Each structure stands twice: as C-alpha cells, then as structure tokens.
Amino acid sequence: MDTYDFPEYKDWGVVAVKLLQGVLYSDEDKSDWGTLDRCRDELQKFFARIGLMLIISESEGYAYLRQVEEDDSVGDMKYHNIPRLFRRSRLSYEATMICILLRQRLHEFDERLSNLDDERCAVEEDELFEDWKKLIPNMPDDKKIKNKFDTAMNRLKEIKFIKQIGEIAGRWEVRRIVKARLSLENMENLLQQLQEEYSKVSDQSTVEEENG
Numbered sequence: 001m002d003t004y005d006f007p008e009y010k011d012w013g014v015v016a017v018k019l020l021q022g023v024l025y026s027d028e029d030k031s032d033w034g035t036l037d038r039c040r041d042e043l044q045k046f047f048a049r050i051g052l053m054l055i056i057s058e059s060e061g062y063a064y065l066r067q068v069e070e071d072d073s074v075g076d077m078k079y080h081n082i083p084r085l086f087r088r089s090r091l092s093y094e095a096t097m098i099c100i101l102l103r104q105r106l107h108e109f110d111e112r113l114s115n116l117d118d119e120r121c122a123v124e125e126d127e128l129f130e131d132w133k134k135l136i137p138n139m140p141d142d143k144k145i146k147n148k149f150d151t152a153m154n155r156l157k158e159i160k161f162i163k164q165i166g167e168i169a170g171r172w173e174v175r176r177i178v179k180a181r182l183s184l185e186n187m188e189n190l191l192q193q194l195q196e197e198y199s200k201v202s203d204q205s206t207v208e209e210e211n212g
Contacts, residue, residue, distance in 0.1 A: 012039035016046060019054070019065050023160045023177050026061035036063055048074075051082030060176040093194060095152035097135045099161065100191055101128060102174045103182045109174070121174040122165055125153070128172075135191075 015035050018024055026033040036043065036056070044054045047065060053072070056063040067086050068079050091099065102123065109121035129149055136145060153172075156162045161178055165171045182190070 010039070010042065011035055012043055012046075015039070016043060019043075019047075019063065022064070023175070024063045025160070025175070026058075033061075033063075048079070050085060051079055052085065055180070057176070057180070060179065062175070062177050062180075064177065064180070091155065092152060094132075094136070094148045095155050096190075096194060098128070098132055098149075098152050098156060099178060099182055100135075100187055101131055102156075102161065102178050103184070103187055106174045106176070106178055107184060120165070123172050123174060125170040125172060 012035055015024070015032050018032060024032060024036065040054075040056070047054050051068045053066045053068060054063065055066055065086070067084055067088075068074055068082070070080055074080070090096075105123050106121050129146070132149060133145060136148075153162070157164070161175055161181075162172045163175055165173050
C-alpha cells in the first residue's frame with residue numbers, strides 16, 4: 001500500500017466537506033457552526049485556492065460555497081481560470097414556481113416576525129399546492145400535476161431549501177437560503193418571464209443551483 005504524508009489534522013476539514021456537499025445551517029449542528037466561526041479564515045483561504053467563495057450569513061444562520069464568477073473582484077485574475085468545481089444547473093419550472101411562493105411566504109413571515117413565537121417560517125403543503133396549481137397553465141390532469149409537485153418538493157428538500165417539521169408529513173420549514181437564491185427585486189419579473197415562456201418550453205427555469 002502506498003504511503004502518503006498527511007499534514008496535521010485540522011477539525012475544520014469536516015466542515016469543509018459538509019460545505020462542499022451543500023448548505024450548512026447553524027441550527028442543524030451547533031458544533032460544526034462553532035468550528036466554522038472559529039476557523040473562518042482558514043476555510044476561506046482553503047476554498048479560495050480552488051476558486052470557491054465562502055458565503056456566511058450569521059444573521060440568517062447559513063453558509064454556502066459559491067463559484068468565483070468573472071465579475072467578482074478577487075485580486076489575482078488567474079483565479080478566474082480555475083475549472084469549475086460546481087456544475088451549474090437550473091431547477092425545473094415547477095420547482096422554480098414553488099421557490100417563488102416560498103420566497104413570498106418568507107417575506108410575509110419576516111414582516112410579522114416580531115409578533116410571532118416561532119422563528120421558523122412554516123408552510124402547509126396542501127395550501128402551497130393549491131397556490132402553486134394556479135401558476136401552472138394547461139395541466140388539467142390532477143394526478144400528473146400532483147406528481148410534478150411532489151417531484152419538485154423532493155428536489156427542494158434535497159438541496160435544503162425546505163425542511164420537514166416534526167414527524168408528520170405535510171408541514172415544511174422554509175429555509176433561509178431561499179433569500180440568497182431569489183431576491184424580492186427579481187421575483188416579479190421572474191414570475192412573468194416564466195409564465196410567458198412555459199407554454200413554449202415546459203422545463204424553463206432561471207433559479208440556479210450549484211452542485212459538486
């Protein structure tokens with residue numbers, strides 16, 4: 001067996017791997033979040049070497065990685081020549097429409113947050129489905145449209161945009177990474193654009209995700 005001289009072990013290596021796998025939330029693992037906060041400089045330098053930016057929102061409680069883009073000011077322009085580690089992909093039309101509804105719900109929730117006991121923005125799946133159906137034109141088959149909705153919800157759960165609340169299915173928490181992926185300013189134009197183009201291309205979408 002070949003031998004390899006590993007450097008000194010650093011506990012932030014675990015956090016680095018989890019960030020490469022997706023979004024890291026402060027409320028899911030306080031130990032990892034503490035390591036992230038304590039070793040922020042080391043992690044930022046580590047990821048910068050491979051063309052990634054570490055984005056941390058302490059107020060919203062999430063952290064994620066973003067590929068360096070051409071318009072980012074990074075000092076040495078050679079960083080723009082590093083091959084992409086994350087594959088750029090687009091969510092389906094159906095998933096994007098759910099994202100728009102989730103972003104609206106999150107905005108409404110934040111507007112009245114001071115009057116609420118629970119800091120989690122919760123949505124009922126049945127209500128979300130009924131609102132979502134209104135945005136999907138030319139689909140009379142209830143079974144087919146429910147299957148598309150379920151597929152889209154599973155995808156959003158997979159990329160940690162939503163999280164099931166408790167053990168009973170049908171109640172979801174809107175995760176705050178949605179705010180980073182879809183701004184209020186772009187939402188209205190995005191909705192109009194998608195509805196206009198859906199009749200031409202059923203899988204049209206403009207909410208992007210990055211996958212390792």
